[in-house]
Amino acid sequence: MAQVSPEIKTLFQQAQRAQSSGQLDVAQALFAKILRLNERLPEVHFHLGRLEMQRRAPKKALKHLRRAQELKPTEPIVWRLLLDALIAAGDSRGVDKLLKSAETAPLTPQVFRELEMKARTGNRSGEANLGSADPAAFQEAVRLFQSGQAAEAAEAAEALHRRHPGVAPILAVLGASRAALAQLDEAETAYREAIRIDDSYAEAHLQLGQLLQSRRRFEEATPLLERARELMADSPLVAKFLGMNYTDRDHANSALPLLEKAHAELPDDPEAAFALSRCLFALRRFEDARATFASWAERPSAPPPHLALMGNILxxxxxxxxxxxxxxxxxxxxxxxxxxxxxxxxxxxxxxxxxxxxxxxxxxxxxxxxxxxxxxxxxxxxxxxxxxxxxxxxxxxxxxxxxxxxxxxxxxxxxxxxxxxxxxxxxxxxxxxxxxxxxxxxFPPRDRLVQGLNERARLTWRPETAPVEATDAPRLIFISGMPRSGTTLVEQIVSSHSTVTPGGEIGLLNGALSDRQRLAVVEERGLTASELRATAGEIAQRARTLAPEASVLTDKAVLANADLGFAPQLCPGSRFIVVRRDPRDNCLSIYKNRFADGTHRYTTDLKELAHNYLAFLKGMEFWREAAPEAFLEVRYEDLIGDPEAGARALIDYCGLEWEEACLRFYENARTVRTLSAYQVRQPIYSSSVGAWRKFEAELKPLIDILRDGGALEEWD
The missing domain is CATH 1.25.40 (Serine Threonine Protein Phosphatase 5, Tetratricopeptide repeat)
Known part of the structure; x- marks a missing residue:
């Protein structure tokens, strides 16, 4: 972007993240907010056009893309997407008019040829320019390759290349044949030469991207596959391989719409189904992943990787x-x-x-x-x-x-x-x-995650909101706090009660609130009554689906404490437990552990970790003032020091009768899927208390920030 204010830069980054993760309403509201500050930003108009194309609304996209073109007439990607929108809208006159204006626009001849090709092919496929080469000889090389005769195809393509060295499609066939013969370096050389000769030949970009992807050179493959998508935006094959690339590079949200398109248009392709299921698995949409891939994995001929993926899902x-x-x-x-x-x-x-x-x-x-x-x-x-x-x-x-x-x-x-x-x-x-x-x-540390969660809740919570009516859903016990604070231990104690069903890390409250909160924050308002009713219904329905026979269900969701004031409003009869621990031990345990890819990014940097911990404490200060009756605070060290008293207090707060099994929580046979799976199978032990002292020198940057922020006053 051109020189813009820090506020606009921040809003633009937030909008891009929302758009890439599928939060289109939030992204649109953020982009609109930017335009109210500065209407003359072509990047914002372009992304609004892309957003409408994601919604399959090309006619709405045209307004934004034409404005982007007006503001930045030299940008090829704007012309390409504008042409895509005209084609998708069925506006043939608009296509002709755009090509006419492109003739005199400040575009390179190559870009103009590309636009012509898009217009001729309906944006569905590239064209092979064979120059003076004999089409029949070229097709024979292709036939040899497609029939599995890779060596013969390579020989034929090599002979054609010697006679016609400047023809990109011949080099692409040569590259494919070399790859089939496991001559990967030679294949890569052929593909790169094809692209050098004709950068608008989509097939070479796609094939080289596939080759690099198979060699696990994901970062190098990405621009090639993205270029192939520019040239063949409607190709399901391009969508499949680019989506696979995004998944492998930990960008599953961006991969999802591409892989959904590929799977829909290639219903008989097991690899398209496999790729979509892998992406859904990465997004933790396990039921959707199962539904997508079950029929393929159940086939007797399913290969081991497909069987293993289905095993992982189940x-x-x-x-x-x-x-x-x-x-x-x-x-x-x-x-x-x-x-x-x-x-x-x-x-x-x-x-x-x-x-x-x-x-x-x-x-x-x-x-x-x-x-x-x-x-x-x-x-x-x-x-x-x-x-x-x-x-x-x-x-x-x-x-x-x-x-x-x-x-x-x-x-x-x-x-x-x-x-x-x-x-x-x-x-x-x-x-x-x-x-x-x-x-x-x-996953570079970015934004103060905990601070952002706190602000989102504080800006959208309204204390005067009356609770929704109770439903027949299970009564919920939320257990939260910072990661590695002892939440799994508390859940294990509570879920050892005969009337309690353990839910694990469900994330009912924050999961149902987050998208609505993001939109409300952008629009600078609290959550409406209708939004709260919809949120409550969503939570109740999901709880019933997850545990249809349960009367009481636990939800152990770290950092959900940011939203704890919403719990009494949305989930009548629920209880909320927040676990705290010596900040030094807590932060050390966080730093020593590995979280799901892309989550809790602040944990990899000691200073960021300390600042996020201070934000956690600040959030708790807000709720102690605003909703003191909404939760119970538990100190991990107190629970370790007197397990029976601590367990009895927990069970009493949850409104349950005491059972001795709650003190023998380590005998609980339930499946545990958190980082504490080993620890909660053991009787309570205190060896983790004060563990930070072994690393006091190394932790000094973190400890200094915690001490300056007042976090250690009750622990020193």
Whole structure:
């Protein structure tokens, strides 16, 4: 963007994030707010045009795109999208008029040719310009390739290329043939030469992007696939491969609309269904992922990767027996298949059988598959001393390096635990730093997450709002706080009661509120009565769906405390428990652990972590003043120091009769899917209290910020 004010820059970034994650109403409101501050920003008009195209409203997009073109007539991407909108709107006269104006516009000849091609082909496919080459000879090379005769196709394409060295489609066939022969460097060279000759030849961009994607060179593949999409915006193949690329680069929200398009237009393509299901899985839409892929995974011919994905989906849906069956099918088809062994290890881990989990993990390591997350969880469940049989393999995998996103960070965390177990705290912290720095490269810390959640709630909450009417949904017990504060322990105690169904990390309250809050904040208003009724209905319906037989349901959602004042309004009869812990221990535990990709980005930087913790405390100060009766605060150290008194107080607050099982929470056989899966299987222990002292020097930047912010006054 041109020089703009910091306010506009911030709003624009927020709008882009909202648009890429599918929050189109929020994005539109933010872009409109920017235009009220400065109407002459072509980027904003362009993105509003893109937004309307996402909504499949090309006629509405035209107004914004024409304004963007007027403000920045030299920008090719604006012309391309404007032409796309005219074609999608069926405006043939508009297409002709645009091409006429492009003849005298300040565009390069190549861009003009590209626009002509789009107009001729209806924006559905590129055209192969063969120049003086014999079309019949070219088609013969293509036929040889398509019939599986890669060597013969390469020979034919090579001969054609010698006679016609400046023809991009010939080089593309040569590249495809070389790739089929596993001559990947030669294939890459051919594709790049094709693009150099004709940058508007979409097929070369698509094929080179696919090749780099298969070689796990995701960042390099992205611009090629995006260029292919510019040239062939309606191609489902381009949508599939670009969507796969976005998923592999941790941009699942951006991938979703592309993969939905590919799956809809390629209903008989198992890879399109697989790619969409992977994306939905990454977005934690597990039921949608299952529905998308179940029919393909159930086929007798389903390959092991497809079976393992289905196992992963069912595992997350807690359909353990069905998940195990898919993993076993994968292993039957391919013995020692790493993802199958890892899947069985996860089932054992979540159910508390850590020895069996370690056995499967060891087998996966022997097969050459190192699941970084399993390595991290393996280290959490035992003392990792030098004679540990799997430690050398974890160390070797770390030292050799890996291109699998996130794996190096996981291995660093596992080795940090080993160093700490072996009495080497300085080495342990250095490995923690490496692990967190590695994650920060993929997911740079941005915005004060906790502060943003607090502000969103404060700006949209209205204390005078009357509670909605009670429904027949389960009564909810919300358990929240900062990550690693002890929320899993509290849930395990409460859910050991015979009348309570454990929900785990559902996120009912903040999940239902977030989109409505974002829009209300942009429009500078509180939530309306109708929005609150809709939110309450959504929460009740989801609770009934998740636990139809439950009378009381727990929801352990970290940071949901930002919205705790809404709980009495939306969920009559609910209870809200907020867990706090010595900030130094809490922040150290956060820094030592790895969260789901792209979430809790502040955790990888000590200073950002400290500032977010201070924001958490500030949010709690607000609710103590505004809604003191809405929640119960629990200190983790008090619960550890006197477990029975703490457990009895929790059960009493929840309105339940005392049961001795709540003190034997570690015998609870429920599946636990949090970072604390190992700890809550053990009786209460106090070794984690004061653990920060081992790393006091390394934690000094964090401790100084916490102390200056007043966070340590009640703990020193």
């Amino acid at each position: 595992n997350e849906l807690e359909q353990t027996d069905s998940a195990r069956a898919f993993y076993e099918r994968a292993l039957a088809a391919r013995p020692n298949f790493g993802p199958g062994l890892s899947g069985l290890a996860w089932i054992a881990h979540h159910s508390g059988d850590f020895d069996l989990s370690a056995k499967y993990f060891a087998q996966a390591c022997e097969s050459g598959t190192i699941d970084g997350r399993l390595a991290r969880n393996y280290s959490a469940g035992r003392m990792l001393l030098e004679d540990d049989p799997i430690l050398p393999q974890i160390r070797a995998a770390y030292e050799e390096g890996t291109e699998v996103p996130g794996t190096r960070a996981d291995l660093a965390f596992a080795l940090a635990k080993a160093a700490e177990d072996q009495g080497r705290p300085a080495d342990a912290f250095e490995l923690l730093r490496i692990g967190n720095d590695t994650l920060a490269e993929r």
